[in-house]
Each structure stands twice: as structure tokens, then as C-alpha cells.
Amino acid sequence: MRDRTSMTERSIPEHKPRPMIDLSVSIIIPSVILMKFSGDDALGASAALMLALAFPISWGLFELFRYRKFNFIALLGLVSVMLTGGIGLLQLDPQWLAVKEAAIPGLLGVAVLISTYTPYPLIRTLLYNPSIIDIEKVQQKLDEYGTKAIFEKRLKNATYWLSGTFLFSAVMNYVLATIIVKSPAGSAAFNEELGQMTLLSYPVIAIPSTLMMIAIFYFLWRTIQGSTGLALEEVLATNRSR
DSSP: HHHHHHHHHHHHHOOOOOOHHIIIIOOOOHHHHHHHHHTTTTOHHHHHHHHHHHHHHHHHHHHHHHHTTHHHHHHHHHHHHHHHHHHHHOOOOTHHHHHHHHHHHHHHHHHHHHHHTTSSOHHHHSSSTTTTTHHHHHHHHHHEEEEEEEHHHHHHHHHHHHHHHHHHHHHHHHHHHHOOOSOOOOHHHHHHHHHHHHHHHHHIIIHHHHHHHHHHHHEEEEHHHHOOOOOHHHHHHGGOOO
């Protein structure tokens, strides 16, 4: 039984980050389709919207089944894309698009905040987890130096900042959608505006949010280093076996 499990694990290819492919499939290609092929002289509004949404949905499902790796954030992305398609195809009020754009990161921010009052804060799932950090080694050093209480307090502070990052995304998503998308859903103009919003969401929202996440991870690493005396290369999970 163990041999069969080992063979299955070996048959699953290693997932390597491909940011340019992710960016192209999830943002650039759908945006170009929405802005350039939504007219009646091209694909039409509904067909262009379905084609544009097919790219991130297909890519997300491919990543899930290919690498057998459940990614909660990626799943939320798929749900978000499908909700966008539903709003467009059902021709709902564009205001629902703004609500949807804000709701997902907003709910995540609230969930992260609430999790600070539970035994399982979400920052442990997103950043301080065994796939990124050698938790066992860190805990041993915290016990050895008697700095566990200080570390837990700083980890809670990092959780507040992580919640703030998601809430920032929610506000910016709502503002961007409200300013740009004004045409009736299901129209070519709606698709073009949706494409513009998708393109702008990367520099306006994604990049600042990523920088915030990097800052939080840096704070977390400095906290670990100060509480345990471990260097970065000793903390990373990739060096666990060394």
C-alpha cells in the first residue's frame, strides 16, 4: 500500500511557479478578448465573455488536476471568475460586479481577523506553515530561548496586517469597478470596461497587495530570527533535510 502511494506521489510532477504564464492566461489574454472581440462585428458580447472567462477557468482546473494541489486562494479566483461570468451573461446590474469584486477579498480579510481569536489564525495557513517554514525547528528554538509568548504576540500583529491587506484589496476593487464599469451587463461596452478593469487591477491592486504580503513575510522572518537566532536559510522548509 505504501509503495503504491509512493508511486502515485512520484507520478505527480513538481509544480514550478510560472508568473508570466499565470499573468498572460488570467489577465492579459482575457482582457484583450473582452476589449477587442466583444463587438457585433466580431464574436459578440456573450461569446467574447465566455471565451475570455474560459482561459482562467481552464488554467485553474488544469493546475488543480495536474499537480493535485488544492489551493484555496486559486479556488476563490475561479469562483470570482465564474461569478463575473454569471453577472455578465445574466445581464445583472453592474453594481453587482463592484459588490462581487469587493466581497471576496473583504470576506477573506474578515475571516483572517476573526481567526486571531481562535486557536488557528489563518496566517499559519497562508504564511507560517510547514510548506514554507520549518515549523518544528522554530518551535524547538522558541522553547529553548523562552520567547514563545513574544513570538505569538508578533504573529498576531502580522495577522492584523494580513487582514488589512485583504481589506485594502476589497476597497480598491470596489472603487475600480465603480469607476470603470458603468455600461449594462451583457453589452459590448460592458465587456470592454471589464477588460480595462482587469488590466488595471494588476498595477493598481495586485502589485501593492503583493508588496504588502512581502513586507508581512519579511516581518515574520525578522520575528523568527529575533526570537530563535536562526538564519533565513535555516528557517525555510526547503532546507529541512539538510
